[in-house]
Amino acid sequence: MEVGQMQRTWVEYTKSLFMEGFLDGQFTQLQLLQDESNPDFVVEVVSLFFEDSERLLNDLTRALDQQSVDFKRVDAHVHQLKGSSSSIGAQRVKNACIAFRSFCEQQNSEACLKCLQQVKQEYYLVKNKLETLIRLEQQIVAAGGSVPMEELSF
Amino acid sequence: METCNCVEPQWPAEELLMKYQYISDFFIALAYFSIPLELIYFVKKSAVFPYRWVLVQFGAFIVLCGATHLINLWTFTIHTRTVAIVMTIAKVLTAVVSCITALMLVHIIPDLLSVKTRELFLKNKAAELDREMGLIRTQEETGRHVRMLTHEIRSTLDRHTILKTTLVELGRTLALEECALWMPTRTGLELQLSYTLRPQNPVGYTVPIQLPVINQVFSSNRAVKISPNCPVARIRPFAGKYMPGEVVAVRVPLLHLSNFQINDWPELSTKRYALMVLMLPSDSARQWHAYELELVEVVADQVAVALSHAAILEESMRARDLLMERNVALDLARREAETAIRARNDFLAVMNHEMRTPMHAIIALSSLLQETGLTPEQRLMVETILKSSNLLATLINDVLDLSRLEDGSLQLDLGTFNLRAVFREVLNLIKPIASVKKLPVTLNLAPDLPEYAIGDEKRLMQTILNVVGNAVKFSKEGNISITAFVARPESLRDLRFPDFFPVPSDDHFYLRVQVKDEGLGINPQDIPKLFTKFAQNQSLATRNSGGSGLGLAICKRFVNLMEGHIWIESEGLGKGCTAIFVVKLAILECSNESKHPFMQKGPANHGQTTFSGLKVLVMDDNGVSRMVTKGLLVHLGCDVTTVSSSDECLRVVSLDHKVVFMDVCMPDGFEVAIRIHERFTKRHERPLIVALTGNANKVTKENCMKVGMDGVILKPVSVDKMRGVLSDLLEHRVLFEAM
Numbered sequence: 001m002e003v004g005q006m007q008r009t010w011v012e013y014t015k016s017l018f019m020e021g022f023l024d025g026q027f028t029q030l031q032l033l034q035d036e037s038n039p040d041f042v043v044e045v046v047s048l049f050f051e052d053s054e055r056l057l058n059d060l061t062r063a064l065d066q067q068s069v070d071f072k073r074v075d076a077h078v079h080q081l082k083g084s085s086s087s088i089g090a091q092r093v094k095n096a097c098i099a100f101r102s103f104c105e106q107q108n109s110e111a112c113l114k115c116l117q118q119v120k121q122e123y124y125l126v127k128n129k130l131e132t133l134i135r136l137e138q139q140i141v142a143a144g145g146s147v148p149m150e151e152l153s154f
Numbered sequence: 155m156e157t158c159n160c161v162e163p164q165w166p167a168e169e170l171l172m173k174y175q176y177i178s179d180f181f182i183a184l185a186y187f188s189i190p191l192e193l194i195y196f197v198k199k200s201a202v203f204p205y206r207w208v209l210v211q212f213g214a215f216i217v218l219c220g221a222t223h224l225i226n227l228w229t230f231t232i233h234t235r236t237v238a239i240v241m242t243i244a245k246v247l248t249a250v251v252s253c254i255t256a257l258m259l260v261h262i263i264p265d266l267l268s269v270k271t272r273e274l275f276l277k278n279k280a281a282e283l284d285r286e287m288g289l290i291r292t293q294e295e296t297g298r299h300v301r302m303l304t305h306e307i308r309s310t311l312d313r314h315t316i317l318k319t320t321l322v323e324l325g326r327t328l329a330l331e332e333c334a335l336w337m338p339t340r341t342g343l344e345l346q347l348s349y350t351l352r353p354q355n356p357v358g359y360t361v362p363i364q365l366p367v368i369n370q371v372f373s374s375n376r377a378v379k380i381s382p383n384c385p386v387a388r389i390r391p392f393a394g395k396y397m398p399g400e401v402v403a404v405r406v407p408l409l410h411l412s413n414f415q416i417n418d419w420p421e422l423s424t425k426r427y428a429l430m431v432l433m434l435p436s437d438s439a440r441q442w443h444a445y446e447l448e449l450v451e452v453v454a455d456q457v458a459v460a461l462s463h464a465a466i467l468e469e470s471m472r473a474r475d476l477l478m479e480r481n482v483a484l485d486l487a488r489r490e491a492e493t494a495i496r497a498r499n500d501f502l503a504v505m506n507h508e509m510r511t512p513m514h515a516i517i518a519l520s521s522l523l524q525e526t527g528l529t530p531e532q533r534l535m536v537e538t539i540l541k542s543s544n545l546l547a548t549l550i551n552d553v554l555d556l557s558r559l560e561d562g563s564l565q566l567d568l569g570t571f572n573l574r575a576v577f578r579e580v581l582n583l584i585k586p587i588a589s590v591k592k593l594p595v596t597l598n599l600a601p602d603l604p605e606y607a608i609g610d611e612k613r614l615m616q617t618i619l620n621v622v623g624n625a626v627k628f629s630k631e632g633n634i635s636i637t638a639f640v641a642r643p644e645s646l647r648d649l650r651f652p653d654f655f656p657v658p659s660d661d662h663f664y665l666r667v668q669v670k671d672e673g674l675g676i677n678p679q680d681i682p683k684l685f686t687k688f689a690q691n692q693s694l695a696t697r698n699s700g701g702s703g704l705g706l707a708i709c710k711r712f713v714n715l716m717e718g719h720i721w722i723e724s725e726g727l728g729k730g731c732t733a734i735f736v737v738k739l740a741i742l743e744c745s746n747e748s749k750h751p752f753m754q755k756g757p758a759n760h761g762q763t764t765f766s767g768l769k770v771l772v773m774d775d776n777g778v779s780r781m782v783t784k785g786l787l788v789h790l791g792c793d794v795t796t797v798s799s800s801d802e803c804l805r806v807v808s809l810d811h812k813v814v815f816m817d818v819c820m821p822d823g824f825e826v827a828i829r830i831h832e833r834f835t836k837r838h839e840r841p842l843i844v845a846l847t848g849n850a851n852k853v854t855k856e857n858c859m860k861v862g863m864d865g866v867i868l869k870p871v872s873v874d875k876m877r878g879v880l881s882d883l884l885e886h887r888v889l890f891e892a893m
Contacts, residue, residue, distance in 0.1 A: 026782075026870040033785045033873065041785050049778045079819065084778035086848060086870055 003145035010136045011148060017133070022126050027089030031149050043137075046130050049088045053123055056081045060116055064109065074112065075104040081119070092122045176230050179223045186220025208262055215255045218248040293445050299327035300449055307460040311467045316460045317349050324432065324453060325351045328446055331399055331436060336386060336429040338363065338408070345386070345429055361385045367403075372427050377404040377447040377454075386431050399434030400442050404450050406430050407458045430454055502557050509554075513547045556708055566715055570742055571611035573665070574599060577638060580618045588626050593634055595622075600639030604663070608740035609716065617709045617720075618667060621733045624705065625671035632672025632730060641666040641736055664718070664736050672730040681722055685710045713737055765880055766791040769810045771841070773803040773826065774817040779869070783815060783846065786876045800826045809834065811841045813883060815867075818845040818858065827861040842883055846871070 017023045034041040056077050063074050082097035100115035137147050190213035197209060225241045303323040307316050321333045332352060336345040344360040345368065361368075367384045380387060382398040405427040432450060434440045520540040528536060581597050588595045618636075625634050641664040676684070685706050706720075713720040716737040724731035770792045774780040780796050787794045795811070797803045800822035807814060807830060814830065816823055827843050834840030844865040845858045858866045867879055 025872070029870070029872045030782065030785070033789045035789070038785065038788065045778060045781050045785070048781055052777050080776050083776040083817075083819070083848065083869075087776070087779040087782040089870075 003140060003143045006136065006140050006143060007145055007148050010133070010140060013133060013136060017129055021091050022129055023089045024091040025089065026086065030089065034149075043134055045088060046134065049084055049090070050127060052084050053081060053093075053127075056084075057116075057120055057123065060119075064113055064116060069107075069109050069112070071104050071107050071112075075101060078104060078119075090123075090126045093119060093126055096122045172230055176227060179226045183220045183224035183227070186216050186223060190216050208258065211251070211255050211258060215248070215251045218244060218251050222248050296327060296445060296449050299323065300452055303327070303453060304456045307456055308463075311464045313461060313464045313468075316457065316464060320430075320453060320457050321349055321351050324450070328432065328434075328449070330432050330434060332431075332433040334386075334431045335406075336361065336431065338426050338428065342426065348428075368429060371403045371429060372405050375405065375451065377402045377442075377450040379442060380431075382433070386429060387433065397439075398436045399438060399440065401431060401433045402442055402447060402450060403429055403431045404454045406454045406461075408461065430457075498557070502554060506554055509550050510547075513543060513550060516543045517547060552705070552708055556711070566610035567612065568608055568610060568740075570606055570608050572605060573603060573607045573739075574605060576611060576615050576618065577636070580615060580622055581636070583619060584622050584626060588634065591626065591629070593626060593629055593632065595626075595634045595636065598635065598637045600637075602640055603638060603665075604640075604741060606742040607663075607665070608742055609737070610712075613712045614716070614737065614739075617712050617735065617737075618669075620705045620709050621667070621669050621720075621735065625669050625673065625731075625733065629671045629673025629730075634669070634671045637668045637670075639666055640664065662738050662740050665739050666734065666736045668732055668734045670730065670732040675727045675729040675731050676722065676724040677727055678724060681724065684722055685720075709735070765884075768792045768812055768880070768884075770794050771803065771807055771811045771814045772796045772816075773798070773800070773814065773820070773823075774846070775799065775820050776817065779817065783871070786871060786873060787815075789873060790877055790880065792880075804829055807833075807841065809839055809841070813842045813844060813880070815844050815846050817869075818847050818854065819849070824857060824861045827858075827863055831862050844879070844883065 030042050030045055060074060060077050063070060078097050078100045082094055085093035085097060096115065096119040100112065100119055103111040103115055140147055193209060193213060222244045225244050228237045229241060306319045306323060310316055317335055321335060324330065325333045334347060335349040337348040339346050343363055345363050347359045365385065367380050371378050380401050380403045382401045386403065387401045408426040408428055520536055520543060523536050577597055577599060581595065584595060622636060710720050713735050718735060718737035720735035722731055722733045770787050772780060772783050772794055774783060775798050780798065784794045784796050795806060797806055800820065803826050816826060818824065830840065830843060842864040844867060845863050846867055846869050847854055848869045855866050865883060
């Protein structure tokens, strides 16, 4: 596949992610921060996000598995996840976290479990999408082109 | 033997007769001797005997008489001369003493008699006193009854009990046959039999009030004897054989609260009386005594007082019940009102966003549509759509603004702005419409009007625009002049507006704007209504002008928020009108340290675009967040140090760091700020502390302000926002983003 084609694919794909609400403006900001002095900024941030989120999701699963659930801890974890996802622009994950937090406040463990499932689902979805996106970028760069950030104008 | 001249022949001493004389003399002597002995004996026995010496005399007299008779015994037979001499002496003595005694008795007997009369007199007196004692005791008894009765009456506050008790007690005390109370009816024309001692039917028997006997009783405050045959006394069928008992009637004043004046007894101001009728038992021949009448009068008075007390109590209890009812009703109304307000607020809160979004979409898309190729018809349609939607958007904004204004939740967005530019812009906006209507508009700005001021530019413009717009709207012809100048402090205190207290100060000035037009004018009576919501001036000419009637109401509230005053003067219909408002604006001082610490970001600050080498510390426990913030700041050229805990932060922070960004959702976020404050006390040396938070609520902002943070920023932050934040911070040393 030639570079132009790959670039167009990349643009379409990114636009679709925004349209479908997986990502929001914050992700664009991150992309803006990537420049010559910081060429892998986005990848680094995204990887860190994946690491953090996996850890947090495991912690959450363990915490909600307990006989007597410590809602404060659960809330703290969800808060962290919400922070991370909003920093990176993972909109759907963030929204799921917001819902999760309200159930934590109500101390409703069933609803919390449901929310956890929801969050996990959203996370895996966005992880998938982001990995695809990064792969595309790497392919473009490997093929000698550059990622056309400027075409992402709304 | 000598002869004598006796008619009867001389009688020789017979033996039998001599014997009898002898014996009699003996007994007489005996008796005469024993009498004084008896007397002495009994006198000695009695304690009181005033006439001893009389007794002695009498005793002497009797003894001598006895002696004489005794000696006489010896003279019956031949006796010697001695006996004769003794006899003679005795007789002589006896004669003397008897004469003395006789003389004495003349004095003594009257005395003795008078003693007797005195004794009788004293006995009478004693009897009389006894009688009087009896009377007094009866009176005291009655007095006790009255006191007890009064006590009974006063111990209850129930009308019926009072009256019943009175009758019963009176009946008992005075041993009455019947006791009745006649109360005036509601109309006041009749007396109705309300209470009687003995139960009887019917109790509702009435008697007209204008009877002479009743008038007689009512006109005096004494108990009056009335005839047993008068209607008020003839309550029951007459059952006695002889005379019916005497009847007495007394008036009982029915007192009202208003009758009691201080230091004054109620006189004839009381109009209503009840009648109490008391009947003595028939066939008893008893009479009404004065003390009994007195008792009746006293009781009648007491009853009046007790009744008035009862009435007062009834009133006050009724008032209290009424009050309680009202309170409950008010409480309910208040709760309902609160519910309504809450419902309205909830509705508005939802509608706020929901209504604006589609409106904006419509307006935006319509304007976009305008720029595409359209047929003239379509263009017209689109223009209409646009105009209508603009109007609707304004209306929605107005309504929402107004409700926020009323709630008091609206706050002014203070900022520095160009005052003169505002006026020029208003003029530009209004000129097209005014020129269509051929109304010349002139603007006069006073030369001492400051170029820049600090205030809410948007709302000030809105107010001026509204006022000028009204002037244009309601004028068909004539000049419209807008004047603006700085109001002098003295002229500010206008006695017409006692609510407006302008306080002149050094860093503020009062802007006075007058908009005069020569249009339709307003009836002076309608002027107060102008500033009320939704009230339109319903004259024919204005009905087509449109508008919601909210404009001036909103302006008034904006002006009030700006601590000013707005009013309209007009001489009448057809004479034009002048709208004047005064608002308080702050003077812009050219110093870096602004006087309003919570000022908003000013427009067009040519701040730094790169902050090369600016040492910044970022504290965030969320790795991703930290990295993103660091990336942002590095992109802007800062020298960023990151820490992930509050301890680390406190360890690392130093005077080299100019700004510290901290995520306040961390547990010790606020603590760190306080510690930094403590450590670096000089304000211009210590690092500026800015809170990064995802919580967009007032509480967080307040907490940040409380611990002395220099700014609060809402996450997520874009590059531009961060750039603006940094330049503001460094320029003004303070930044608080509106939440």
